Amino acid sequence: MLSENFLTELLSKNKKTVARAITIVESDYPQAEFLLNSIFTNTGNAYRIGITGPPGAGKSTITNHLTKHYRSLGKTVAIIAVDPTSPFTGGALLGDRVRMSEIGRDEGVFIRSMATRGNLGGLTKKAIDAADILDAAGYDFIIFETVGVGQSELDIVQAADTTIVVLVPESGDSVQAMKAGLMEIADFFVLNKSDRPGADQAVTSLKTILMFKPHDEHSWLPNILKAIGTENYGIKEIAEEVDKHQKYLNSYNLLLTQRKEKLTYRIKEIVESKLIQQLWQHGKEQLILDQIHSASNLSSPYQIADDILNSFKETIIERD
Amino acid sequence: MLSENFLTELLSKNKKTVARAITIVESDYPQAEFLLNSIFTNTGNAYRIGITGPPGAGKSTITNHLTKHYRSLGKTVAIIAVDPTSPFTGGALLGDRVRMSEIGRDEGVFIRSMATRGNLGGLTKKAIDAADILDAAGYDFIIFETVGVGQSELDIVQAADTTIVVLVPESGDSVQAMKAGLMEIADFFVLNKSDRPGADQAVTSLKTILMFKPHDEHSWLPNILKAIGTENYGIKEIAEEVDKHQKYLNSYNLLLTQRKEKLTYRIKEIVESKLIQQLWQHGKEQLILDQIHSASNLSSPYQIADDILNSFKETIIERD
Structure with missing residues (x-):
């Protein structure tokens, strides 16, 4: 159990307590759910x-x-930096060590790196849980910073109220972004390193792609801002x-609607992950192994799956 | 139901029937599971x-x-090409139209593009189901070709017996590959476009990274082959x-062990997706919306999730 004191310190933005609360969630400690509730x-x-x-687009800058x-x-x-890591190197490659020394000492800034440790799906959930902690602690802005390479990373940024996609003028970057699903989620674009050759062309090609997005007169049209992160150019904008x-x-009462939609999605994910956890709790995995290793077995994966499911349902009925 | 004839033609590698069988699986038609069984x-x-x-590494070539x-x-x-697609452009960007005209006319080659349509997880399952169909049809080799950008794409190639990671000598490519989890899954590497500057350096840096991988004297050590796909150089190797x-x-009896491990993983995924499907079948989603939209509700997402789960379990018990 967590002490009254712990919650009071958390809500008053005590950095150490906030960090500890995120660790509780990140490490799946038994108090995690009580804390979040x-x-x-x-x-x-x-x-x-x-x-x-x-x-390499310059998101950190x-x-x-x-x-x-x-x-x-x-x-x-508060910044939540999500790093895709390699299970075999073990740690985050995109360290935030450099910036820790720069803005991390500021009492009004909280920075946390979260790594995947092989379970990307779980990371999305944990990053959003961490944001709840930082939200409750009273930070005005929470920034999810993540490299846009996979569905789970996109899920994380989509949990935000406003999503910014940072691109660079390199040829083909906008097409790659489109392939990776980044074009759909951007509320606006930042063309970073916009002093490089090809910047205007990149803006034009982005605009062309965006024209294909269905919209009406009330739609928010994603803008494209130019910036040079390293020179602090375009940041105010x-x-x-x-x-x-x-x-x-x-103005369109969309913030609340959007948050409710995202909350619905989040609850669905929680329900699913809890159910899956319960599914494998009672030795059901052994049933698969037994079937696969029995020499005479000619069942297809789908038939074995049905056996496991029936057995899980019996477990639920018996426990009732 | 599928006719006897359909199965006979499928097993005798009738291209049209094979294509139709994959469509049944890809589109989740009611006969899909019967077919796979x-x-x-x-x-x-x-x-x-x-x-x-x-x-851009040259995988298709x-x-x-x-x-x-x-x-x-x-x-x-048989080639299964998995394309990450954009829900808003609607179609596959990495078409295989070019090569269709080249090797696609060959009676001994079957090419199928599979797109994500917004559900990457489902795609992994369907790509493996499609491979089963092609396997049963009698193709000697099945090649999964997919861009290595996310967990689901990695899941697909990991369903293979041998996984090849294609890289190019561009600076930082091997580091990006490491971040994306590609280093762990490679049984060997192909350094494509190896006539470009930096090829030897890339090989050296790959070797350095691979040295960190734990191994003993019986381990398979991933080799690094040089190739120039466009010039057919290095293909025989x-x-x-x-x-x-x-x-x-x-020789180490690992093929069967490895296939059984992968089958176990696959069955787990099937069980989970079936259970999740049943979970949302009985209007449980409405329960979330009701709770979220009730003005007085102060329940956390985790509390709402528990309510949904209990309600699902009651459904199972009642149906018994």
């Missing part, structure tokens, strides 16, 4: 921003400068575009 | 090869030339390396 009524005040894009900008306005910022998008969502 | 005892004879790598090479040895080949890997697996 306890803080739920304190969530909903932070504005959540997702920043994604292909590797943009995130850092955007954070500094929000700090200059007196706002607090990014913050303004986030603000513009937030106002748009509010 | 019927052919299961005819599977297990094809050798399955996975070819993956970053976008390698696949095409490898196919021609196998054909020159009198072997039949790829086929020889596949053969060498197959012999290694057989």
Whole structure:
């Protein structure tokens, strides 16, 4: 159990307690669910921003400068950086060690790296749980920063209120982004490193692709902003575009609708993962192995699957 | 129901029937499971090869030339090309139209593109089901060709007996491959476009990374082959390396062990997807919406999830 004190410190943004709370969730400690249930009524005040894009697009630089900008306005910022890691190297490659020393010492900034450890699906859930903790702790902005390479990473940024896709002028980058599903999720684009050759062409090609997106007069049309992250150029404009998008969502009462849709999706995921966990709890895996290894077995995977399912249902009925 | 005739034609490699059988599986037609159960005892004879790598590495070119090479040895080949698609463009970007005209007319070659249509997880299952159909139909080699960008694509190539990761000498490519989890799954590497500058350096950096992989004297050590796909250079060596890997697996009785492990994993996935399907069949989704939209509701997502689960279990008990 968690002490009263723990929750009080968490809600008053004590950095150590916040970090510990995220560890509880990230490591699936027994108190995790109790913790998340306890803080739920304190969530909903932070504005959540997702920043994604292909590797090397400069997402971290943009995130850092955007954070500094929000700090200059007196706002607090929490960053959840999600790194795809290799199970065999064991650790995150995209370290945030550099920036830790830069903005991490600021009391109004919280940075957390979350790695996959081989289970991407679980990571999405944990990143969103962590955002709830940071939301309850009172951070004004929560930024999910993740490389846009797979469905799970997209799920994470889609949990945000505003999603920014960062691209660079390199040839074919926008086409790759389209293939990776990044075009659908962007509330706006940032063309970073826009002093490089091909920047105008990239903007044109992005605009062309966006024209194919169905829209009407009330639709939000994704803008394309130019930036040079390393020179802090275009950062204020990014913050303004986030603000513009937030106002748009509010004016059509979409922020609440969108959050409810995302909550529905999240609950579905939780139900499914809990059910799956219960499914494999009672030695059902052994049934598969027994069937596969029995020399005479000629059952197809689908027939074996049905046997397992029936056996799981019997377990539920017996426990009743 | 499917006619006797249909199954006979399928097992005798009638291209039209094979294509139709894959469509049944891909479109989740009601006969899909009956079909897969019927052919299961005819599977297990094809050798399955996975070819993956970053976008633009030249996987299709390698696949095409490898196919021609196998054909020159009198072997039949089926290719399952898995394309990540964009829900908003609607279709596959990485078409195989070009090669269809080249090797697709060959009676001993079967090519099928499978697209995601927004559900990557389902695609893995369907690609493996399709491989079973092609296996039963009697193709000697089945090649899964997929871009290595996400977990689901990796799942598909991991269903293969031998997995080939194709890279190019571009700087950082091997590091990106490591981040994407490609280093773990490779039984060997093909450094394509190896006439480009940086090829030797790329080989060295790959070797360095591979040194960190735990191994003992009986381990299979992933080799790194150089190739120039467009010039048909290095293709014979790829086929020889596949053969060498197959012999290694057989000599340690690993082929059967590995296939049983993969079958176990596959059955688990089937059980889970069937259970999830049943979960949402009985209006359980409405329960989430009701709870979320009730103004007084202060339940956390985890509490709502528990309510849904209990309600699902009651449904199972009642139906008993």
